[in-house]
Amino acid sequence: MPKQRRNDDWGFPRWRDYGAERAATTVRLCDRDGCTNVGDRPAPKAPNSPERWMFCQEHAAKYNAGWDYFRGLTPEEAATRAASEDRQRNYRRASHWEWGGEGDGSRSRAELDALRVLGLDADASADAVKAAWRTAAKASHPDVAGTSPEVAERFRAVQAAWAVLQAADAARAQAAERDAR
Structure with a gap:
């Protein structure tokens, strides 16, 4: 029978030593070349593609600023698509906002x-x-x-x-x- 040793670990993490028995976690880096920040913001590689880039916040903002959802469509086709997507939404603006009048709430x-x-x-x-x-x-x-x-x-x-x-x-x-x- 092994010798019983005193153990201060009662299952509560705050009683353990900092960093004790913890494995290193893997962190995905930003997909932008040369960036060493954490890449935790997904961005599509192409329209209707399941593949995603993983960018940091700064590079995701730059990528999204150049994204044109209606690229390759005529203005009429873009308006038709926007209207069909508006119809697909099954929510409307809450009616209690109507009594507020003009202004943006600031x-x-x-x-x-x-x-x-x-x-x-x-x-x-x-x-x-x-x-x-x-x-x-x-x-x-x-x-x-x-x-x-x-x-x-x-x-x-x-x-x-x-x-x-x-x-x-x-x-x-x-x-x-x-x-x-």
């Missing part, structure tokens, strides 16, 4: 309302917002446009829109700074 409803007050689209840049605010503020300022109640209301709306957009930009910058840490 701006809140208050920001979209503020942009509408300034006469801008939902995807307006920060420079466009500042220029529109300055123009609207100058045009509706009491020293320029007079002291009628309509002009005063317009000036208050422009200033409130600017405050909303500035607060949103500050919150976005603060979140980006927090995420960067």
